[in-house]
Amino acid sequence: MASSPFSEELRVAIDAVVEASKICRHIQSTEGFSELSKNDKSPVTVADFGSQAVVCKAIHEAFPGDPIIAEEDSAALRLPDQISVLERVVKEVKTLFPTASSDEVLSWIDQGVSRDAAPRTWTLDPIDGTKGFLRKEQYAVALALLVDGKVQVAALACPNLDTAESDEVGFVFSAIRGEGAFVAPLSNPNDRQPISTSDCTEANQARFCESVESGHSDHSWSSDIAKELGISRDSVRLDSQAKYAVVGRGEAEIYLRLPTKPGYVEKIWDHAAGCLVIEEAGGKVTDIHGHPLDFSKGALLAENQGVIATNGTLHDEVVAAVKKCNG
Structure with missing residues (x-):
């Protein structure tokens, strides 16, 4: 990854959405996912919270002064009748961070509760396309850095997206403003290749x-x-x-x-x-x-x-x- 003013932010962002994608894929691969999803939205709830915990942890540790505007907060998980959901979220996060505690996972999720503009702020959708996730179709983990109200860095993981060029499934798209857009397989996120929109004029x-x-x-x-x-x-x-x-x-x-x-x-x-x-x-x-x-x-x-x-x-x-x- 070439050096630029935001090269470290991009590296951290790509790593974070790739790690979050692992949790999402693991939940989709569990036995009974499809049947459970027909009657119960908890699989996407667990994936949403797990993904947000992982990404917010990474951003907060790398850039502790940056607020994060993310879709979720931990309020629902703290309710007594949601203890089983919280336990499942923690279990999934532990697949990446084995020593994680419930309190730590809740605090990581709540790193994303900012709602106000700031000179530098991140924004995260931990699972964009929840219905697609439940159908085992398209969803995304979407992370971006805003500086003075402009998007400067983006990392967009699409774990179920395929391509006609290969048998690969799952890609991460990334960009730094002024430096072009790139795609890489989730299996090898350092293999970034440039992309471009079509040249259609009609x-x-x-x-x-x-x-x-x-x-x-x-x-x-x-x-x-x-x-x-x-x-x-x-x-x-x-x-x-x-x-x-x-x-x-x-x-x-x-x-x-x-x-x-x-x-x-x-x-x-x-x-x-x-x-x-x-x-x-x-x-x-x-x-x-x-x-x-x-x-x-x-x-x-x-x-x-x-x-x-x-x-x-x-x-x-x-x-x-x-x-x-x-x-």
């Missing part, structure tokens, strides 16, 4: 990348936009910030996160890592009005509405189509 040849869950984005609005752009190709549907990775490596050109209800405000942990990966791969990310995403307001993208991510060359045309179909 909107009618573009491919949408959409959420599996219609509750995450307005699919009927997307359909109208596709018609406006003349797109007839089937959408790539998958959960989580893996969509950012798919656009970043050129397998789709357009990802839309369109508001499904008035007043909904996006969370920064759902977009920070993926946003930098696409931008450094040559793409562009804005809200549905064409405004840059503003990560300077704490945990929320309070100044933005929805998200449009593209390969870059099609961005203005897509923004115009979104506005027309919203009008």
Whole structure:
């Protein structure tokens, strides 16, 4: 990894999401996971908390002055009726840190309770795409460093993402602002290869990348936009910030996160890592009005509405189509 002002932050971030992915994969591999997941969401709860504990531990130990805005806190795990869930979380964390105690795991999780803006802050989604995780499909561990409200470092682990080029499953995407975007197998995270968005310039040849869950984005609005752009190709549907990775490596050109209800405000942990990966791969990310995403307001993208991510060359045309179909 070449030396840069953020090379140490990137190294720690990649190591952290790779370690967290091990916990997530281990939980998915346990006997009875699929059957349990049909009736009980506790597998993803255990993975969520375990992943957050591992990542927050790594960030806090490496950069103790940096706050972390993460999705979870330990309040639910501290309730008396959740003792069995806490025990399972601790058991999973012990696969990586054998001496970890319950109190330590709870404290690591709570390193992520910050919600305020700061000159330097990390943001983490320990499992982005919980329904994808439960289906054994796509999910991500998404970590990013914000400096003065701008994403400067990203590490995005996609443990179930595959590629047409090999039999490898599971990749980590990473970026430092101004230095390009890269991908490496989770099995060999030091083998970082550059990625780039597609060079598609004709909107009618573009491919949408959409959420599996219609509750995450307005699919009927997307359909109208596709018609406006003349797109007839089937959408790539998958959960989580893996969509950012798919656009970043050129397998789709357009990802839309369109508001499904008035007043909904996006969370920064759902977009920070993926946003930098696409931008450094040559793409562009804005809200549905064409405004840059503003990560300077704490945990929320309070100044933005929805998200449009593209390969870059099609961005203005897509923004115009979104506005027309919203009008």
